[in-house]
Amino acid sequence: xxxxWQSQIKAAAAKGDKLAIVGSSASALPAVSTIDTRQHSGxxxxxxxxxxxxxxxGTPLATVEKTMADAGQMLAFEPPYFGAESTIGGVVATGxxxxxxxxxxxxxxxxxxxxxxxxxxxxxxxxxxxxxxxAGFDVSRLITGSMGTLxxxxxxxxxxxxxxxxxxxxxxxxxxxxxxxxMNRWYGxxxxxxxxxxxxxxxxxxxxxxxxxxxxxxxKLGGEALENDAAWWADWREQKHAxxxxxxxxxxxxxxxxxxPLDDAEQAIDWGGAQRWIRAPLHDGAKARYWAKQFGGFATxxxxxxxxxxxxxxxxPALLDVHAKIKASFDPYSVFPGLEKSPLLQAGEG
Amino acid sequence: xxxxxxxxxxxQAVNSTVDALKRSYGDRAITTHAIREQHSHGEGMQDAGMPxxxxxxETNEEVASxxxxxxxxxxxxxxxxxxxxxxxxxxxxxxxxxxxxxxxxKVLETxxxxxxxxxxxxxxxxxxxxxxxxxxxxxxxxxxANASIGGMSATRASGTNAVRYGTMxxxxxxxxxxxxxxxxxxxxxRARKSSAGYDLTRLYIGSEGTLGIITEIQxxxxxxxxxxxxxxxxFDELPNAVNTVITAMQMGIPxxxxxxxxxxxxxxxxxxxxxEGFAAKPTLFMEFHGTDVYVAEQIEQMKxxxxxxxxxxxxxxxxxxERTKLWKARHDAYWAGMSYTxxxxxxxxxxxxxxxxxxxxxxxxxxxxxxxxLVCMIVGHVGDGNFHVQITFDPxxxxxxxxxxxxxxxxxxxxxxxxxxxTGEHGIGIHKLDALKVEHGEAVDVMRTIKKALDPNNIMNPxxxxxxx
Numbered sequence: 069x070x071x072x073w074q075s076q077i078k079a080a081a082a083k084g085d086k087l088a089i090v091g092s093s094a095s096a097l098p099a100v101s102t103i104d105t106r107q108h109s110g111x112x113x114x115x116x117x118x119x120x121x122x123x124x125x126g127t128p129l130a131t132v133e134k135t136m137a138d139a140g141q142m143l144a145f146e147p148p149y150f151g152a153e154s155t156i157g158g159v160v161a162t163g164x165x166x167x168x169x170x171x172x173x174x175x176x177x178x179x180x181x182x183x184x185x186x187x188x189x190x191x192x193x194x195x196x197x198x199x200x201x202x203a204g205f206d207v208s209r210l211i212t213g214s215m216g217t218l219x220x221x222x223x224x225x226x227x228x229x230x231x232x233x234x235x236x237x238x239x240x241x242x243x244x245x246x247x248x249x250x251m252n253r254w255y256g257x258x259x260x261x262x263x264x265x266x267x268x269x270x271x272x273x274x275x276x277x278x279x280x281x282x283x284x285x286x287x288k289l290g291g292e293a294l295e296n297d298a299a300w301w302a303d304w305r306e307q308k309h310a311x312x313x314x315x316x317x318x319x320x321x322x323x324x325x326x327x328x329p330l331d332d333a334e335q336a337i338d339w340g341g342a343q344r345w346i347r348a349p350l351h352d353g354a355k356a357r358y359w360a361k362q363f364g365g366f367a368t369x370x371x372x373x374x375x376x377x378x379x380x381x382x383x384x385p386a387l388l389d390v391h392a393k394i395k396a397s398f399d400p401y402s403v404f405p406g407l408e409k410s411p412l413l414q415a416g417e418g
Numbered sequence: 419x420x421x422x423x424x425x426x427x428x429x430q431a432v433n434s435t436v437d438a439l440k441r442s443y444g445d446r447a448i449t450t451h452a453i454r455e456q457h458s459h460g461e462g463m464q465d466a467g468m469p470x471x472x473x474x475x476e477t478n479e480e481v482a483s484x485x486x487x488x489x490x491x492x493x494x495x496x497x498x499x500x501x502x503x504x505x506x507x508x509x510x511x512x513x514x515x516x517x518x519x520x521x522x523x524k525v526l527e528t529x530x531x532x533x534x535x536x537x538x539x540x541x542x543x544x545x546x547x548x549x550x551x552x553x554x555x556x557x558x559x560x561x562x563a564n565a566s567i568g569g570m571s572a573t574r575a576s577g578t579n580a581v582r583y584g585t586m587x588x589x590x591x592x593x594x595x596x597x598x599x600x601x602x603x604x605x606x607x608r609a610r611k612s613s614a615g616y617d618l619t620r621l622y623i624g625s626e627g628t629l630g631i632i633t634e635i636q637x638x639x640x641x642x643x644x645x646x647x648x649x650x651x652x653f654d655e656l657p658n659a660v661n662t663v664i665t666a667m668q669m670g671i672p673x674x675x676x677x678x679x680x681x682x683x684x685x686x687x688x689x690x691x692x693x694e695g696f697a698a699k700p701t702l703f704m705e706f707h708g709t710d711v712y713v714a715e716q717i718e719q720m721k722x723x724x725x726x727x728x729x730x731x732x733x734x735x736x737x738x739x740e741r742t743k744l745w746k747a748r749h750d751a752y753w754a755g756m757s758y759t760x761x762x763x764x765x766x767x768x769x770x771x772x773x774x775x776x777x778x779x780x781x782x783x784x785x786x787x788x789x790x791x792l793v794c795m796i797v798g799h800v801g802d803g804n805f806h807v808q809i810t811f812d813p814x815x816x817x818x819x820x821x822x823x824x825x826x827x828x829x830x831x832x833x834x835x836x837x838x839x840x841t842g843e844h845g846i847g848i849h850k851l852d853a854l855k856v857e858h859g860e861a862v863d864v865m866r867t868i869k870k871a872l873d874p875n876n877i878m879n880p881x882x883x884x885x886x887x
Contacts, residue, residue, distance in 0.1 A: 117668050118774040176617065177588055192861040198770045199802040200585060200842040202574045202624050203854050204883065205865045209587070209620035230670030252531055256641035258708045284711045326531040365607050366614065379614045386601040391615055393871035397864065
């Protein structure tokens with residue numbers, strides 16, 4: 069498969085065509101032809117006692133997680149699926165992490181190495197299978213979240229962590245401000261908190277780890293137990309919770325975790341306060357962006373059914389220039405879509 | 419062909435740049451032999467190459483203006499933190515301007531609620547921890563030396579706490595960087611999720627001053643744990659100590675630190691740091707962080723593992739002074755090794771392998787060491803699969819030096835063959851350029867393309883990190 073893709077990329081480069089990389093969902097980007105990552109699937113290597121799993125890009129996320137769970141391990145960044153067919157390559161390309169993110173780390177913190185085919189058709193290997201590696205530039209992390217703009221990710225090595233032995237979720241009736249305060253206070257303490265979400269006037273705190281540690285934390289923090297909590301967190305992660313339903317656009321804001329709640333907004337708060345969701349009309353997007361910037365972050369608007377795209381919104385010209393140079397280093401013939409729309413970028417490329 | 423080139427700039431270009439810097443910076447632009455010599459090397463091997471001038475800027479704008487001047491004149495720029503790198507990162511191969519960051523030592527903000535801070539690049543890790551002690555927070559990354567945060571970022575440093583808290587890579591939220599054309603950019607945000615675009619923060623971390631100069635760093639901080647307990651356990655056989663670590667990692671015991679010292683290293687440390695009541699045997703230094711209950715439980719779990727591998731009873735160090743003494747002894751391992759072998763020089767390997775191959779890799783390294791006839795010590799952050807063999811040799815004996823180089827090369831290759839890396843934390847610098855090619859093959863070409871794209875005149879620390887051809 070790799071050779072076929074290499075030829076396809078080389079041919080596109082020669083003709084000046086665009087190629088889109090797709091996994092389980094169609095790419096929204098304009099392209100003449102596509103590379104379907106699902107054609108390159110399977111687990112290359114998994115020895116649970118190595119704490120490393122190496123997988124091909126088209127492997128379903130469900131297969132990866134099931135294989136690891138059978139050996140008592142997990143991808144600790146808790147990736148969302150957004151569809152049963154979700155592929156592991158898509159997880160890395162989009163860089164999406166779930167509720168455990170502030171407590172365990174994000175996708176890139178668990179990517180130890182990647183193989184990619186760049187825009188010249190070369191198949192290259194970056195990083196490796198070890199926990200620490202400072203040999204050369206950290207290209208694996210640059211690739212993570214690059215949304216297919218730099219190349220086709222063909223293989224990924226992930227760090228694995230053991231599944232927690234015990235888990236319990238406690239629920240607290242609190243207003244938003246008090247919930248933010250609690251989330252931040254508990255973050256700085258040694259409790260085995262692995263997720264926090266405030267929605268509908270209630271703060272949900274997931275505790276997971278060794279049984280005695282969870283038990284002690286339950287006694288210290290209080291709250292009520294949540295029945296069937298695994299299903300609740302899965303719903304939240306997949307945006308199937310009632311909060312995400314409805315026609316009003318959803319604005320996602322990433323900000324410093326102690327930012328105060330927004331007044332008068334229908335909102336939810338998670339990631340220990342570092343991620344906020346606002347339901348508001350589309351024209352409030354600018355307000356959300358302004359608010360997020362004030363609190364050290366940024367905002368994006370998620371309209372129903374739209375695919376996530378690579379965005380360089382809000383970056384200043386010097387940063388855009390660096391982006392253009394990186395894009396050109398990997399994809400000199402612009403075979404992969406992305407980064408060609410901004411006039412600033414074109415200026416930077418010249 | 420995709421290559422990097424750099425020729426030593428003309429004397430005239432150097433002189434006019436030095437004159438311009440002296441005019442702008444007065445006594446903050448120094449050309450005395452003593453200062454240039456001091457800035458010509460890191461710790462460890464004496465592979466010095468002197469810069470033509472050392473400048474001491476105080477602001478981002480000053481750094482940018484120095485870099486801009488150098489870019490126009492095609493003069494190399496080498497950033498200098500505290501001079502503790504180990505792989506020749508600071509050697510001015512082509513002369514040029516050394517930018518010493520030691521006047522940029524402000525902790526710009528500490529956000530105790532948000533558990534983060536922003537510092538200038540010249541702040542050292544010990545200065546930062548002293549500065550934030552009253553807040554009940556700490557910054558965990560601890561390479562042996564009291565390095566600057568800028569240098570630690572540029573080399574993607576780690577230390578004894580990495581097994582629990584990660585390395586610089588996981589603990590930096592954003593950077594201010596001066597680009598090779600003298601622009602000031604800010605990557606990342608206060609938010610813990612990176613913003614739009616590529617993760618440039620991660621690209622600059624570990625780029626060893628070859629893509630830009632890091633001038634400010636936004637760091638994550640951590641609450642000082644309710645309970646910290648350190649313990650020492652000794653073993654009769656090295657493999658038993660290593661297998662203890664592997665089992666602990668595979669069980670997911672959240673150790674804060676777990677460090678291995680072989681019998682030779684332990685002997686050196688006992689003598690140098692005056693450690694009492696220990697034998698010169700393979701030893702594990704451990705530290706547990708958490709609540710009282712959590713720490714007690716981790717210790718019980720660890721005890722059952724060490725018992726299976728014939729480990730000794732634990733010697734605990736719960737008081738701050740005792741712990742400080744213990745970890746100082748560990749951090750001084752290199753100097754203990756030097757004092758153990760008077761008249762010798764030494765350098766350290768830096769292999770990192772998948773945890774399941776660690777016992778095999780250390781055993782293979784030990785065979786190389788024994789065959790070499792040289793005095794070597796093994797010490798390591800084994801919880802990450804990373805260990806160092808400190809190889810000592812007589813600098814006046816060419817044969818010893820050659821054998822030392824051979825051992826280091828073979829150990830690096832053994833690690834790479836086991837799916838590992840030649841460098842887990844010290845970096846490439848000038849010493850591991852060949853090993854990087856063995857490890858990454860054609861991928862080095864893309865790294866070189868990135869270097870050329872971002873630094874077209876190749877003025878940023880030329881000749882380091884990425885092989886020229």
